[in-house]
Amino acid sequence: MTPTPRGRGAVSRAFSFFSSRKQQPYIPSVKAYVQPPGQPVWSGRSYLKFAEEAYRRNVVAYRAIGMIARGAGSVPVVAFERLADGTKRPVNLPLLRQLLTQPNPALSGQQFFENLYSYRLIGGNAYVQSVGPFGEVPRELHLLRPDRVQIIAGAGGMPAAYRYKVEGEERDYPVDRLTGASRILHLKDFHPSQDWYGLSPVEAAAYSIDQHNQAAAWNQALLQNGARPSGALVVKLEGGAALSEDQFTRLKQQIDEQFSGPDNAGRPMLLEGGLDWREMSLSPKDMDFIQAKHSAARDIALAFGVPPQLLGIPGDNTYSNLAEARLALWEQTILPLVQSTLNAMEVWLGRQFGLALEL
Secondary structure (H helix, E strand, O other): OOOOOOHHHHHHHHHHHHHOOOOOOOOOOOOOOOOOOOOOEOOOOOHHHHHHHHHHOOOOOHHHHHHHHHHHHHOOOOOOOEOOOOOEEEEOOHHHHHHHHHEOOOHHHHHHHHHHHHHHHHHHHEEEEEEOOOOOOOOEEEEEHHEOOOOOOOHHOOOOOOEEOOEEEEEEOOOOOOOOOOEEEEOOOOOOOOOOOOOOHHOHHHHHHHHHHHHHHHHHHHHHHOOOEEEEEEOOOOOHOOOOHHHHHHHHHHHHHOOOOOOOOOOOOOOOEEEEEEEEEOHHHHOHHHHHHHHHHHHHHHHHHHOHHHHOOOOOOOOOOHHHHHHHHHHHHHHHHHHHHHHHHHHHHHHHHOOOOOO
């Protein structure tokens, strides 16, 4: 056998599955699917919710995602062509090398892959679109925001198309039923109960992220209320009478305006006749506030595969030093993520360029 021919004509022929090639009858191996073929399927959990609660509001998840994505994005990507005799050689296609170093005018190769890994870590899914003249090799690669992509269910476990919706406009990108070829590459993590979408580490850590966010909100509220637990204002009136509605409203307003917030911290309270202030016995120590927050932070780090000591979380000494922790991060988290991503991309790009590609 001879090496795969190269050149524009050969590449165009290899890319002919996007044009007029006839398809053979297709018999799905799996016939039972909850979603009927041809119907749009939305992801079960909200990507926007994950992005807001984890990436924008939670410092531990933000740092873990950034550490993994920046590390993985810094890995240089080199393209080789596998030959028929089992050897390989560097790819001599300037356009393909350009796609890896400058996928599009807005992003460098490192920025492109960093954003791709961030999308995948936040939502469990990432989508890459190849752009170029119809029937020819791609000229640019673009990332599609996961919440804007909808999968059109197909028969036998193969998507029929990917639908991209933005600002009221939508466009479908079909998927070849025989080969799975498409202008869209869908990268996803394993999900045990979802046919079409991946499972995000954020979803696995959702309870811990909520606990950590609530602890931060509780701490903020505590500071705004003078950094002390609240107390009870007891009313003692003759005959056991109760405050009128107007009296209650005036008293509540006076407390909110004169004795709440950081500006009023430590201000003495002047009580009228019949009023008595009783301090509540609740304290951060009683609630084990700090320990609960650190425990939630460790669970978040565990879900993303980042050693807690790299995130500055105390109480975890799994590794004897930071060098061992960094090595574990690369060996157990970053490199497997890079490898799975490049394996999918080499098949997808190799099909479009007509090469047995290895990244």
